[in-house]
Amino acid sequence: EKSLDAGIASCVARHLEVTPSALVKLLTSCAEEERVEQLYKVAKRSGKLSRDFFSSLILDRHRRRDHAGVLDAFVEMVNAGIKPTTEAYGAPVKALAEEFDVVRFRLVRAKLASVLDLELKHLLLEELHGDANGFKAYDSVLLPNTGSIPKDDQKRLILGLCRKIVTLLLRKRDEESFLSFATGLLRVGIKPPVAVCHRMLKISFQHRRYGQCGWIFRKALSSPKRVNADIVEVNMKALLMRKKYVALLKLNERLGEIGVQRTDSILLCVLQARGALGDIVGVRHCLKQLESSSHVFKDSEPFNPALRTLAFHKESSVYRDELIENIVRKSFKYSEQTVVIMVRGFARSRCLTEMRWWFDKLVVRPRVAVTVLPDVIKAYVDEGMSRDVPGLIQSLELFDPERVQFRVTLDAYRGDIESALEAVKSGPRKRIQLGVLLKCLCERNDVDSIRTVLREMNDEKMALHDNRVASLLTTMIRHDCLEPVEEVAKYSTNWKVIQLTDNAVMSSTMMSGDYPHVVETYDPRSGSRGCYTMEQYAMLIIALCKVSRTKEATSMFDAMRDAGLRLPGVVWRAYVHALTFEEKGAARIKQALVQSERNVLSFARMSSSALKSFAQQDKVAEAQQLLQYVKDTGGVLLSADCFQSLVLMHVRNESIDEMNIVLKMVAGSGIQLTSSTLEQ
Structure with a gap:
């Protein structure tokens, strides 16, 4: 070693050239770190850094476990445009796996993508798959250049690497890294195996990333062979959570095309979607299919959407017994949500015996019972049975604030304002109890009592929270309790409260029939301030129709739709109403009903509104044309007012023949006409 040192020193002193091969030999013979680094500086200064020299340097540093030095040498070699040998490549790969430096590695990502061939990338990933930190190099090494990898190599990459990396990450329960890896593959066009896609969907669903579930499914669907019933089921559950019922049913129609059998789990998802859309025919069909497959319901949860939209809807209560019979016959147990829906439905229908039977199932679950107790109290009070309420409240294990709250609720529904106010003042959580009291009075449309409570609030210097004011205004608008709106609204300056107040004022003007004033105040084309909410746009469209400016109403709607706005049902109903005043309105309404993609109940509301308007205008042919279309799509959900207007028009x-068609539909729907209409 002394001779070598002397030789190097002599060469350097006399400016003699040291060949690259001599430097490599010197390097491989050195045993001490200081001498190796000294030799590296000499080689660098003299510009003799060859591929073999770098390989020897990297291997030497790797033997000494100098991981940072290995990475430095590796990066310098890549920056110099020197392609590493496979033997030398193992050292930096292992260094990356043991002590990964993300920042330094990403600095040369672009150069790595051009320098490293598939073999070296494959080797790198095989080494890195054993280490969670080293695995992050996947993003830096493989993806930037994936587009240029031949298809055969991609297939080998999938089979060779996916299984190893996926198995390792799932064994480690590192779900985030697994999702990152698998979505990276999908993003660059590499399709993982079916089992991997299924696991991706399950993990995304468990983490409540329902939008990501849809993205993964669409990517997998581009190769139908990679889609099976399990993948479809998870995606359908994600669509249910996002309330994308129409999309779910469209996917259900495509199952035959992509070669997937309808399993019981898929049928349950379809059952819930059809129930949520109010499609009673579809619900019946699903139940028949499930009966033929001998499916056993674990609980009543799949029936809940149908119960919520159909069982207690006034135009479809004819189906209630049928649904309940199915639930009782097919379910081992009732879910909490089912019992809540039943109690509320029977309370609003004033079927007290059935309501009490279902409510008794909640006595053992007082936390759930308190959510439906206001509906139960209201039903008892409206039927003159308020004496039964204290015993009902006593049967539940309630906290003191809740006992006061339901005492206030009972007094408010009975109209005993003095007792209710006394309970509010003497009990805990005054602001909450005050909000409960006002809400009950708004539901009863008891304007005098509301003003009494507001005066008491001023005297006692009590206030309401912004959210409570907004909730109260929503209740007032829903129950047409519009007189004291501005008095309640002054308790908040929140933007939502201001909007709701504006909605209420406009709604009140509409109810008074002063349509010219509405148009003058809210139509921006007449130089006024315009509308702020979708509900206001809907009212403006109707007001324009009432003052015979139908074309302006329809053009306003078309402009809103063309702008890509997501229009709620209330605006669509106003638009359909406007079309009844146009020529060939029935044809345009049919087109609008298809375009709106609303659920079955919204479809029925829009159809009922249009048919009623046609009937009031005595447009027999138009009404008959639209009625035939509605009949073909399940017209049994039309409203009683609609049938009444149609019969009177005929x-x-x-027009006796047309009237008989309507009367048959009335008989089939279970709706009863008034005695005066039958007499005529």
């Missing part, structure tokens, strides 16, 4: 026009 009576006025002496």
